[in-house]
Amino acid sequence: MLDKAILCVDDEQIVLISLRDQITKNFGDQYLCEIAESVDEAWEIIEELEIEKIKILIIVSDWLMPGVRGDDFLIQVHRLFPQIITVMLTGHADEAAIQRVREEGNLFACIPKPWSESTLIKTITLGLEQDDN
Template identity: 65%
Template sequence: MSNVVILCVDDEHIILMSLREQLNRNFGDRYRYEVAESVAEAWEVIEELSMDGSRVLIIVSDWLMPEVRGDEFLVQVHKRFPGIVNIMLTGHADEVAIERARQHGNLYACLSKPWSEEHLIGTIRAGLENEAG
């Protein structure tokens, strides 16, 4: 199993399953695909991955989630793990939140829901190249 990870965070299970399926279809077993239905669960996943020697390369996070908004989460992630490429996927984010995530959370891209698989995969590929470079 790969020790490099793409983590998807969204409070809608169907969205997470769709993201995982699209990632698997396009990247196969090159990466491990983890999902979390809340920011709290995402932190648990990140901690577990860190302890087992895995490395999160990219986080694809929804913005509008209960308790903690995606921009706040990505700012926190960037403070602890500045090398992770952050992508926000949302149908509701306001420009202030997006700009905050860009300024303080190393936001690589913001994609709108519904997304196209081609645009999502292209953005992730570019983010991975950016991370490697």
């Protein structure tokens, strides 16, 4: 069983399916790829993975979601789990929100929507290299 995971959070199911498919295609034999349609669901998954002793290496989160925005979520994640690499995926975030999560949430990267698979995979690969250090 795989003991490391990548978590993707986005309120659009088509985005989540694309992310999961691209990540699984490139990393499926090394990491679990979990998806959440909301920040609340993401916290539930984080809790379940903790119980199962599965380490979350990277979280890729949308910025503009109902309820809690991605920058607030990633800052909370960083405060509780500073070892998790955070990536924001967005077509809407303004520079102030991006800068805030860089400063308060140790944002590793921001990927604009629509993204290319190569950009996503390169960003995740670089993030995983950060985790090794």
